Amino acid sequence: MSTTVTETVTSPTVDIKEKYSYDKLNAYTHPPETEADLPWSELVTLDLEDYGRPGGKERLAKQLEHAVHHVGFFYVKNFGIPHEEVDRQFTLAKNFFQLPVSEKENAADYNGWRRPGRRIMSKGIDNVEIFNFPKFTPEFAGKYNYPDLLNAHMSEIEKFQRELHANIVLPLLRLFAIILELPDEEYLVKQHTFDEKSEDHSRYMIYHPRTEQEWADANYGKGGGHTDLGTVTLLFRQPVAGLQILGEDGNWTWVSAQPGTVTVNLADTISHLTGGWLKSSVHRVVAPPEDQRSFERTGLLYFARPHNKTVLTPITDSPVLQKAGVHPRFDREVTMEEFVRAKQTMQLNPDIAAKRWAESKDGTVELLAGFRDKKYKE
Ligand SMILES: O=C(O)CCC(=O)C(=O)O
Numbered sequence: 001m002s003t004t005v006t007e008t009v010t011s012p013t014v015d016i017k018e019k020y021s022y023d024k025l026n027a028y029t030h031p032p033e034t035e036a037d038l039p040w041s042e043l044v045t046l047d048l049e050d051y052g053r054p055g056g057k058e059r060l061a062k063q064l065e066h067a068v069h070h071v072g073f074f075y076v077k078n079f080g081i082p083h084e085e086v087d088r089q090f091t092l093a094k095n096f097f098q099l100p101v102s103e104k105e106n107a108a109d110y111n112g113w114r115r116p117g118r119r120i121m122s123k124g125i126d127n128v129e130i131f132n133f134p135k136f137t138p139e140f141a142g143k144y145n146y147p148d149l150l151n152a153h154m155s156e157i158e159k160f161q162r163e164l165h166a167n168i169v170l171p172l173l174r175l176f177a178i179i180l181e182l183p184d185e186e187y188l189v190k191q192h193t194f195d196e197k198s199e200d201h202s203r204y205m206i207y208h209p210r211t212e213q214e215w216a217d218a219n220y221g222k223g224g225g226h227t228d229l230g231t232v233t234l235l236f237r238q239p240v241a242g243l244q245i246l247g248e249d250g251n252w253t254w255v256s257a258q259p260g261t262v263t264v265n266l267a268d269t270i271s272h273l274t275g276g277w278l279k280s281s282v283h284r285v286v287a288p289p290e291d292q293r294s295f296e297r298t299g300l301l302y303f304a305r306p307h308n309k310t311v312l313t314p315i316t317d318s319p320v321l322q323k324a325g326v327h328p329r330f331d332r333e334v335t336m337e338e339f340v341r342a343k344q345t346m347q348l349n350p351d352i353a354a355k356r357w358a359e360s361k362d363g364t365v366e367l368l369a370g371f372r373d374k375k376y377k378e
Pocket residue numbers: 228235242243283284285299
């Protein structure tokens with residue numbers, strides 16, 4: 001047996017793994033639930049355990065039909081990720097946001113760290129800090145300098161992202177295909193395979209507490225109604241209330257924190273692919289009820305998107321869409337890549353966006369090829 005030098009060399013990876021091991025981090029715990037009596041949204045809960053059973057997909061599709069056409073929001077449970085693994089992600093998020101700015105600011109562009117004060121609001125600046133992880137595919141490998149805290153746990157962060165995609169996003173896309181009566185149940189899955197280039201990302205997010213004056217200056221978050229950009233957004237249970245949905249009746253209701261669930265909302269792209277039949281839901285995050293206002297609100301999210309090359313015209317071989325007589329949303333062929341660019345130009349450049357909204361006469365702004373974004377009532 002040859003002697004090697006490896007036993008005397010300390011690997012930096014081993015060092016950071018030791019330095020940032022979970023027992024040395026500040027453990028995340030959920031803040032207590034609110035006692036406030038709020039108008040809660042009534043959302044269906046899909047039990048994904050049923051998905052693999054005979055007839056399960058069909059049962060779940062039936063259960064989901066109304067929600068995806070009329071509400072745009074629902075919960076899923078039993079998605080095969082142990083809650084300890086989810087809690088570890090919350091702990092990494094908490095500890096990441098506690099790092100000094102000098103350690104956070106290395107990462108760049110849409111992915112990586114975004115400091116508070118960047119998001120567009122009708123009044124005031126935002127209190128939100130974000131870290132986006134692009135997909136763990138070769139296009140993004142080595143593109144960002146992550147802080148050591150995250151590097152120490154990168155394989156688990158990747159595993160978690162891949163599980164969200166495989167255990168939740170793909171099964172939901174098959175359920176949508178069943179609802180749309182597509183001849184190929186894999187139709188949408190084929191536009192969302194993990195390994196091909198797309199701008200999916202997982203996200204750590206924190207809403208910092210605001211003073212009463214800051215909330216008043218920000219109009220209590222009531223101007224922040226928006227739809228998300230992609231296919232579906234997954235949002236882990238967060239007990240600090242704040243998320244609201246705009247219903248078909250024009251009223252806002254609050255999304256409650258159901259234990260063991262992920263909240264799912266449909267977003268713009270799946271709506272484009274179905275000419276608006278699948279509903280991209282309008283939502284916003286407002287000031288938490290008074291008994292929760294002093295808490296940080298930590299978010300764990302996944303934003304699913306189709307491949308960049310996907311053309312966003314309505315699917316042609318769906319009897320459901322044919323019967324509904326849906327129309328394209330754009331006046332020419334638009335790819336996902338173009339749509340992402342157009343929407344992010346508005347999201348990441350508050351000055352450009354504010355100017356365009358100010359110039360708008362009817363509360364809408366043309367985003368791309370005849371498709372208009374609109375502001376939602378407070
Ligand atoms: O934090 C939440 O509850 C929702 C966040 C959200 O709507 C978004 O990031 O698009």
